[in-house]
Amino acid sequence: MADATTDLAAPTPGRLTTADGRPLKAALGRAQSRARRRAFLLVLPLLLFIVITFIVPIGQMLHRSIHNDGFSRNMPQLSQWFADTEPGTEPDEVAYAALAADLKGAAEAKTIGIVGTRVNYEMPGTRSLFTSTGRKARGFEPPYREAVLEADPKWGNPSLWGTMRQVSRAYSPNFFLASVDLARDNEGNIVRAPQERRVYVMLFQRTFLIAGLITVLCLLLGFPIAHLLATLPLRTSNLLMILVLLPFWTSLLVRTTSWIVLLQGQGVVNNSLVATGLISDANRIQMIYNQTGTIIAMTHILLPFMILPLYSVMRPIPPSYVRAARSLGASSWTAFRRIYLPQTLPGIGAGALLVFILGVGYYITPALVGGASGQLISNLIAFHMQDSLNWSLAAALAAVLLAAVLILYWLYDRLVGIDNLKLG
């Protein structure tokens, strides 16, 4: 300690110190770490807020996608029997006794419906088996095997036992398998889902296709506009910019409503076409409540998200580059293709990624104007949340969608940088 004091009091020559004698490097380090801590403390409240109201709920959803204890919690004895035996074991009297006891318990606790629903997700048409046998379970006497089979011979079905073995574990990847049209057979092997239940892969494909198409359409429509705005004098372009920003600020539901008004059978567009004699009254074009409606309305809604990043990249491009190319003999097309277009690529990338990311997760517009053929994956998630009440499957589908969006988001951050996100 004494050494240190002398060291501080009489610094060796060549070593910088602060006024109180501490080495400059240490003092600076302390000051910097204090500044870092201060900056972090400013952000901390919001970070905690977002973690609690956003990250934790999403984590909970992800947990739900692999966890469903609807069977194991309400059928404890049978679940225990499944845990104790090898997969493929023939159900013996012990198993049937456990089944009878659990059915009786679940029927008394009025949880038999939850159990039936859980099995029903994996094996459609079994819910009523549980509820009807549950009503008779009070009168079961040993031997239970005969008693249960007498109540309903369907209990002898080996694939029912295979399914029950699968759902007896609270944690299972089955919902993720279902979300990509896979299932497990009685032996637990992964196989493709039956033909009539294969919808999710098709819907994911459709979602990505439609989002891609909308991105291309937005680029085709947005590029000329952004270019015009970027080359006009600022006073004029600021005025025209209002035409882009007004849709951006207008409620999504308002814009969707206006497309319904415009495009429906008796709507403005069809009526004008009939009035001008382009189509006959009988041949009104079906433009809404199908894929066309989704694509038109979503393109309109997402177009500003393409124009704004494009504009902010195009505005600073000096016009002299193109003029130089022209003066060196390039045709106007060559000058555009070789000189102008490459400079706008960052804007194209930013706009396209943003539109695609937003398009993939769209829910409201497809739900209102999409009809049957214009539904996207989000609509199916909502369906499983609100109508079929298969929450674990909804969560698994949402997790797959989330993974796709996060990859795109990461890409956006790498290519564009989140800091460069601009609004208006």
Add this chain to the structure above:
Amino acid sequence: MALPVYASPLERIWYYAYRVICALIFLFLIAPILIIIPLSFNVEPYFTFTEKMLALDPDGYSLRWYDTLLTFGMANPEAPRTSSWWMDVWNNAAWVRAAKNSVIIGVSSTIVATVLGTIAALGLSRPEMPFRRAIMAILISPMIVPIIITATGLFFFYSATGLAGSYVGVVLAHATLGIPFVIITVTATLIGFDKSLTRAAASLGASPTTTFFKVTMPLILPGVVSGALFAFVTSFDEVVVVLFVAAHDQQTIPRQMWNGIREQISPAILSVATILVIISVALLATVELLRRRSERLRGISN
């Protein structure tokens, strides 16, 4: 981008064709929003222009759909329009109730989002901020993650914590959705912020708090206000989270519109839409004025 004198005939044609194309795209952008305004005054329950409307006959127009906004859901809409009738409107009309909820939820979530977002943006724009990029990515993510996923997550979370069907739940969710907008606009304002001003304040003896309120705040205020407006609009236009976690008591305007569009679409929806368009025009004008003021304050001139 005037047409040069040496332009070839093809280039001349393209020059005018290009303007026509752009005009058509502008029409595509703006026409759907404008078309609903005259249609909301339709006397008939149709979504198209009647012959009387096209002839500009006053009989073709009426305010009846605006009137239904007041009367729908009232206990006694036929009563004479005295003060008790207006009390009935205020207390019972479905759209008025929805508007009240929208304002309550919108204002509360905007306050939460703006206060937390502005403080965080101050930290994020400091050069010494650690893990800046990762934290920024997390804070912006509510804007990027599909709303249906957020709503699903919140549904599970609120069912577990008892926040489902409460104002607090909806306000917190909407604040989360509005925060990215506040962060983006405020950090954008802070990029051009001259740090020597705060140092000058400090050297003249001002405490950090005084510096913040007397120097920093007035300069970044335009950015803060436009961030707040963005957050308000986000909440004011949000329907999915409301569908998933709110109870009947927290019915908002978009929720009510959603019902109207899904069940039986009537021109009453168009009159609401017209009012919303007018509100968005007002908000857009405010944000535009604020942006110009902010640029002037920071010395960025056009």
